[in-house]
Amino acid sequence: MSAVPLPTLPRLKTIYDVLYLNERIRLGSGPSYADEIVDPDGSYAALVRILDGTRSVSELQGQLTESLDPDEVLDALRQLLAGGFLEDAAEVPPDNLSGSDLKRYAPNLDFFRTVVAPGESCFTPQSKLKDTRVLLLGLGGIGSNVCMALAELGIGHIFAVDFDRVELSNLNRQVLYSTDVIGQRKADAARQRIRSFNPDIEFEVSDRRLTCLEDVREAVDQARPDFVFCLADKPNGLIDFWVNEVCVQSSVPYAAASVSARVGTAYTVVPGKGPCYQCRIDSEIALAPELQEPLDYIRENHINARNAAMGPPCMFLAYFLSYEMLRHRLDFMGEILASHRLLEVDFVTFAQQWHDFERRPDCRVCGAVPAVGMTYPA
Numbered sequence: 001m002s003a004v005p006l007p008t009l010p011r012l013k014t015i016y017d018v019l020y021l022n023e024r025i026r027l028g029s030g031p032s033y034a035d036e037i038v039d040p041d042g043s044y045a046a047l048v049r050i051l052d053g054t055r056s057v058s059e060l061q062g063q064l065t066e067s068l069d070p071d072e073v074l075d076a077l078r079q080l081l082a083g084g085f086l087e088d089a090a091e092v093p094p095d096n097l098s099g100s101d102l103k104r105y106a107p108n109l110d111f112f113r114t115v116v117a118p119g120e121s122c123f124t125p126q127s128k129l130k131d132t133r134v135l136l137l138g139l140g141g142i143g144s145n146v147c148m149a150l151a152e153l154g155i156g157h158i159f160a161v162d163f164d165r166v167e168l169s170n171l172n173r174q175v176l177y178s179t180d181v182i183g184q185r186k187a188d189a190a191r192q193r194i195r196s197f198n199p200d201i202e203f204e205v206s207d208r209r210l211t212c213l214e215d216v217r218e219a220v221d222q223a224r225p226d227f228v229f230c231l232a233d234k235p236n237g238l239i240d241f242w243v244n245e246v247c248v249q250s251s252v253p254y255a256a257a258s259v260s261a262r263v264g265t266a267y268t269v270v271p272g273k274g275p276c277y278q279c280r281i282d283s284e285i286a287l288a289p290e291l292q293e294p295l296d297y298i299r300e301n302h303i304n305a306r307n308a309a310m311g312p313p314c315m316f317l318a319y320f321l322s323y324e325m326l327r328h329r330l331d332f333m334g335e336i337l338a339s340h341r342l343l344e345v346d347f348v349t350f351a352q353q354w355h356d357f358e359r360r361p362d363c364r365v366c367g368a369v370p371a372v373g374m375t376y377p378a
């Protein structure tokens with residue numbers, strides 16, 4: 001029995017096809033159908049056929065007196081509700097979802113219908129996404145795929161930063177851009193693309209180059225994000241550390257990923273709950289001190305990795321990171337997957353490995369006593 005009150009106007013969720021089979025009713029078609037109701041005399045079929053959200057509970061009871069008594073109707077409705085099959089046709093969508101939103105995101109709402117708890121509204125998660133503020137650092141291979149995913153999901157406030165210009169060689173993976181915008185600033189091209197794709201979301205983009213930790217801090221302070229994506233790769237060997245430090249100090253979770261030829265990696269940092277990027281790098285260097293020298297060399301000599309990234313790995317990693325954000329924002333999506341481990345994918349064999357790492361009590365960023373005034377090589 002469900003403790004959740006019955007809907008005012010009970011409606012069988014229309015995502016479930018109803019198959020009236022021999023002495024049973026199947027909810028959902030296909031091999032992974034949702035449930036079956038045993039119904040030898042067709043009396044429950046009579047109920048299911050009129051669960052279209054136009055009748056109250058008492059009207060349903062009144063209309064079904066020949067096949068089911070009032071308690072049987074109540075019991076059946078409670079079981080359908082507890083199974084997650086009922087919604088309330090009387091529910092009014094939240095104010096922040098427009099009529100256009102309800103049409104655009106109708107498939108999202110159908111997805112939410114399948115995963116929200118019994119009696120919970122499918123509108124609530126979409127409304128929360130509309131209220132979500134995301135800062136996207138980098139509109140390159142993974143960043144432009146994340147940007148499109150955020151616009152598709154209906155994230156209401158997207159703030160992006162990228163100082164590059166579009167080149168022909170970007171178009172093997174950077175889905176925001178097309179041939180006719182080669183030479184334009186990515187910021188301008190992205191603004192044009194997102195406004196045309198989804199004019200109902202706030203999209204602000206800056207072409208500022210992030211040159212120091214304070215630049216990252218300003219971007220975070222201005223965007224006031226609920227979640228950050230760290231997908232900028234310049235300056236190499238520094239930007240990841242700056243974003244980590246600012247996000248941890250600001251208590252903003254973030255996700256990051258990169259792809260280098262056939263191998264991609266992704267991780268998420270949830271301040272206060274798991275290790276941070278500095279924890280991982282410190283642990284890796286503690287185990288293999290020889291890693292420090294190349295890191296210093298990359299920083300001091302401004303070495304940028306040559307790009308050997310193809311489109312599908314960028315899409316895959318963008319999908320993974322977008323879901324990390326969804327898991328953070330929507331409780332029913334489950335735990336964040338990469339907050340205490342690094343995901344590594346070989347995109348040729350599709351072998352996946354998870355590398356666990358732990359929070360370090362002595363971490364200068366997320367440890368109990370954060371150091372102040374850390375300086376970085378120019």
Ligand SMILES: [Zn+2]
Nearest residue numbers: 276279363366
């Ligand atoms: Zn740390």
